[in-house]
Amino acid sequence: xxxxxxxxxxxxxxxxxxxxxxxxxxxxxxxxxxxxxxxxxxxxxxxxxxxxxxxxxxxxxxxxxxxxxxxxxxxxxxxxxxxxxxxxxxxxxxxxxxxxxxxxxxxxxxxxxxxxxxxxxxxxxxxxxxxxxxxxxxxxxxxxxxxxxxxxxxxxxxxxxxxxxxxxxxxxxxxxxxxxxxxxxxxxxxxxxxxxxxxxxxxxxxxxxxxxxxxxxxxxxxxxxxxxxxxxxxxxxxxxxxxxxxxxxxxxxxxxxxxxxxxxxxxxxxxxxxxxxxxxxxxxxxxxxxxxxxxxxxxxxxxxxxxxxxxxxxxxxxxxxxxxxxxx
Amino acid sequence: xxxxxxxxxxxxxxxxxxxxxxxxxxxxxxxxxxxxxxxxxxxxxxxxxxxxxxxxxxxxxxxxxxxxxxxxxxxxxxxxxxxxxxxxxxxxxxxxxxxxxxxxxxxxxxxxxxxxxxxxxxxxxxxxxxxxxxxxxxxxxxxxxxxxxxxxxxxxxxxxxxxxxxxxxxxxxxxxxxxxxxxxxxxxxxxxxxxxxxxxxxxxxxxxxxxxxxxxxxxxxxxxxxxxxxxxxxxxxxxxxxxxxxxxxxxxxxxxxxxxxxxxxxxxxxxxxxxxxxxxxxxxxxxxxxxxxxxxxxxxxxxxxxxxxxxxxxxxxxxxxxxxxxxxxxxxxxxxxxxxx
Numbered sequence: 001x002x003x004x005x006x007x008x009x010x011x012x013x014x015x016x017x018x019x020x021x022x023x024x025x026x027x028x029x030x031x032x033x034x035x036x037x038x039x040x041x042x043x044x045x046x047x048x049x050x051x052x053x054x055x056x057x058x059x060x061x062x063x064x065x066x067x068x069x070x071x072x073x074x075x076x077x078x079x080x081x082x083x084x085x086x087x088x089x090x091x092x093x094x095x096x097x098x099x100x101x102x103x104x105x106x107x108x109x110x111x112x113x114x115x116x117x118x119x120x121x122x123x124x125x126x127x128x129x130x131x132x133x134x135x136x137x138x139x140x141x142x143x144x145x146x147x148x149x150x151x152x153x154x155x156x157x158x159x160x161x162x163x164x165x166x167x168x169x170x171x172x173x174x175x176x177x178x179x180x181x182x183x184x185x186x187x188x189x190x191x192x193x194x195x196x197x198x199x200x201x202x203x204x205x206x207x208x209x210x211x212x213x214x215x216x217x218x219x220x221x222x223x224x225x226x227x228x229x230x231x232x233x234x235x236x237x238x239x240x241x242x243x244x245x246x247x248x249x250x251x252x253x254x255x256x257x258x259x260x261x262x263x264x265x266x267x268x269x270x271x272x273x274x275x276x277x278x279x280x281x282x283x284x285x286x287x288x289x290x291x292x293x294x295x296x297x298x299x300x301x302x303x304x305x306x307x308x309x310x311x312x313x314x315x316x317x318x319x320x321x322x323x324x325x326x327x328x
Numbered sequence: 329x330x331x332x333x334x335x336x337x338x339x340x341x342x343x344x345x346x347x348x349x350x351x352x353x354x355x356x357x358x359x360x361x362x363x364x365x366x367x368x369x370x371x372x373x374x375x376x377x378x379x380x381x382x383x384x385x386x387x388x389x390x391x392x393x394x395x396x397x398x399x400x401x402x403x404x405x406x407x408x409x410x411x412x413x414x415x416x417x418x419x420x421x422x423x424x425x426x427x428x429x430x431x432x433x434x435x436x437x438x439x440x441x442x443x444x445x446x447x448x449x450x451x452x453x454x455x456x457x458x459x460x461x462x463x464x465x466x467x468x469x470x471x472x473x474x475x476x477x478x479x480x481x482x483x484x485x486x487x488x489x490x491x492x493x494x495x496x497x498x499x500x501x502x503x504x505x506x507x508x509x510x511x512x513x514x515x516x517x518x519x520x521x522x523x524x525x526x527x528x529x530x531x532x533x534x535x536x537x538x539x540x541x542x543x544x545x546x547x548x549x550x551x552x553x554x555x556x557x558x559x560x561x562x563x564x565x566x567x568x569x570x571x572x573x574x575x576x577x578x579x580x581x582x583x584x585x586x587x588x589x590x591x592x593x594x595x596x597x598x599x600x601x602x603x604x605x606x607x608x609x610x611x612x613x614x615x616x617x618x619x620x621x622x623x624x625x626x627x628x629x630x631x632x633x634x635x636x637x638x639x640x641x642x643x644x645x646x647x648x649x650x651x652x653x654x655x656x657x658x659x660x661x662x663x664x665x666x667x668x669x
Contacts, residue, residue: 014493021502029509143644147636149586151593152608152629155617159625163617265501269590273612283501284594287508295505302501310496 081297086289104278119209127217151269216248261309265302395641413445453603460519461584473534494528507596530576582639604628
C-alpha cells in the first residue's frame with residue numbers, strides 16, 4: 001500500500017511540474033512571445049479569445065503572478081484550453097486535439113502492439129537458438145538502429161518506395177479525392193497510406209523488444225527448472241514457451257505498458273515526415289504557426305499520457321512481482 | 329547505454345532503474361580503462377605511459393579502432409573545413425540544382441550552394457554541440473548524482489526526486505516547446521537547452537555508483553582525517569568513477585547529435601547556421617526528392633549516422649576494455665593465445 005501511495009504521489013508531483021513548466025516557460029523567455037501574437041491578431045480574434053490568451057500568458061492583465069498561476073491551474077482543471085490562434089483560427093483547442101487523436105492512436109497504437117508481439121517472438125527464438133544465425137545478426141543491427149535518426153529512416157523509405165519505385169503513397173493519411181466514410185475504398189486507402197509510416201515505426205521500435213526478451217530469456221534458460229524440464233524429456237516447444245518464455249516475459253510486459261503512454265507523443269517526427277495528421281504533426285504545426293494555446297495543450301496531453309502509463313505499469317509490476325513492492 | 333547491452337548482464341528480471349546501472353560498476357574500480365584515462369595520469373612520465381597504454385587498448389579492440397578513426401576524422405574536418413572545401417557554404421553563386429560533377433562533388437542545392445562544402449562546414453556545429461552537451465550534461469549529472477549519494481538524507485531525497493521527474497517528462501516534446509519559444513536556437517543555446525534537460529539518466533547511474541562506494545574504508549579514512557565533503561567528493565570519489573564518466577560523456581554526446589539534428593530538421597535551430605540538421609530542413613522544405621536532389625537528404629543523414637556510430641562504438645569498446653566479461657568469447661581466446669606466446 002505504501003508503494004502505491006508513493007507512486008501516486010510521484011505521479012501528482014510530476015504532473016504539477018509539467019503544468020508549471022507550461023506556465024513558466026513563456027514567461028521566462030526574452031520578450032513574452034504571446035504579446036507579439038496578440039498584437040498581430042488583435043482584430044482577427046474575438047475579445048473573449050484575447051482574454052483567455054492574456055490569462056494564459058500573463059499579458060495585459062493587472063493580476064499578479066500568483067493570481068495568474070491559480071487562474072491557469074483552474075483553467076486546466078476544468079479543461080479550458082482556449083481557442084486556436086493560427087492553425088484553425090477560432091476553433092476550440094480541445095476540438096482540434098480531439099480530431100487528431102484517433103489518427104495517432106490508429107497508426108502508432110497498432111504499430112506498437114505489432115512491434116511488441118513480433119519483437120518478443122523474435123527475442124524468444126533468438127535466445128532459444130543462442131549463437132545461431134538470427135542471434136548473431138542482432139547486436140550489430142541494434143547498434144546501427146540506435147544511432148539512426150528515426151525521421152531519416154522515414155525519408156529513405158519515402159525515397160525508395162515512394163519516389164523511385166512509386167509503390168506506396170507517402171503523403172497524408174488518405175487520398176484527398178476520396179470522401180471520408182465507412183466504406184471499403186476509403187478504409188483500403190487509409191491502410192495503404194499507413195504502410196510506410198507504420199513500417200518506419202516498426203523497424204525503429206522493434207529492437208528494444210527483441211533485446212530485452214532475448215536477454216531475460218537467456219537468463220531464464222539457465223534456471224534449474226528448465227534443465228529439469230529438459231531432463232523430463234518435454235517437447236522443445238513446451239519448454240520454450242510454457243517454461244522459459246512465460247517466466248521471462250515480465251520485463252517486456254511492463255515495458256509494453258509503459259510504451260503505450262508513448263503512443264500519443266512518440267512518433268512526432270514520423271508523422272511530420274509523412275504529413276500524417278496525428279497529434280505529433282499537429283504539435284509541429286502549432287510550433288510553426290506560433291499557435292501557443294494549441295501547443296501547450298498538446299504538450300500537456302503527451303506528458304499526461306506518459307505519466308499515466310508509467311503509473312499503471314508500476315502498479316502492474318507491484319501486483320505481478322511482489323519482490324518490487326519493498327524497493328519502491 | 330548500460331541497459332541496452334547485449335550480454336546477459338543487463339537482463340535481470342524486473343530491471344529497475346537502479347539495476348540498469350549495475351553492470352558498469354566493476355569497471356569503475358579497476359581495469360586498464362580506469363588506469364589509462366587522462367584523469368588518472370599524474371606526472372608527465374605516468375601520463376606518457378598511460379597514453380601509450382590507452383593507445384594499445386584502442387588498437388587491440390576493433391570497435392575502439394573504428395570509433396576512434398571516425399571521431400578523429402570528424403574532428404579534423406571540424407577544425408580545418410577550409411582545407412577540404414574552399415567554397416563558402418552559404419554563398420548562392422552556382423547554377424541551381426546541379427547533379428554531382430567534378431566541380432561539385434555532391435551537386436548544388438536548389439539555392440545554388442555547393443553541397444559538398446555545406447557537408448564539410450556543417451561538421452563543426454554538430455561536433456560542438458556533441459562535445460558541449462557531452463561535457464556539460466556529464467558535469468551536471470556528476471555533481472547532482474554524487475552529491476545526492478554522498479550527502480544522503482533529505483539532500484538525497486530532494487535531488488533524487490528532481491532527477492526522477494526530469495527522467496519521466498517526455499524529453500523531445502519538451503525540447504520542441506522550449507525551442508519554439510526561443511525562435512531559432514544557435515549552437516550555444518542548443519547546448520545549454522539539451523544539457524539542462526538531458527542529464528538525468530546519467531545522474532542516476534553515477535548516483536548508484538557513488539552509493540556503492542559510500543561505506544568503503546578509504547572514504548571513512550578521509551572522513552576521520554577531517555577532510556571537507558567537497559574534497560572527498562572531488563578527490564576521493566570522482567576519480568574512481570572515470571570509466572563511468574567516459575560512458576556518460578559518450579552517451580550524452582550521442583543523444584545530443586540525434587536531438588539537435590532532429591530539432592534543426594523541424595526548423596527549431598538557427599536556419600542560417602550551416603549544419604547537417606539545417607541542411608535536412610532546407611532539403612525537405614525544397615522537396616529535394618521530388619526535384620531530383622536526393623543527395624541533399626542522403627549525405628547529411630549518413631554523416632549523422634557515422635558520427636553517432638563513432639560515439640556508440642567507443643561506448644561499447646570502453647565497456648569491453650573496462651569489463652572483460654563483456655568481451656566476445658572469440659577475442660578473449662585470442663588475447664589468451666597472445667599472452668601464452
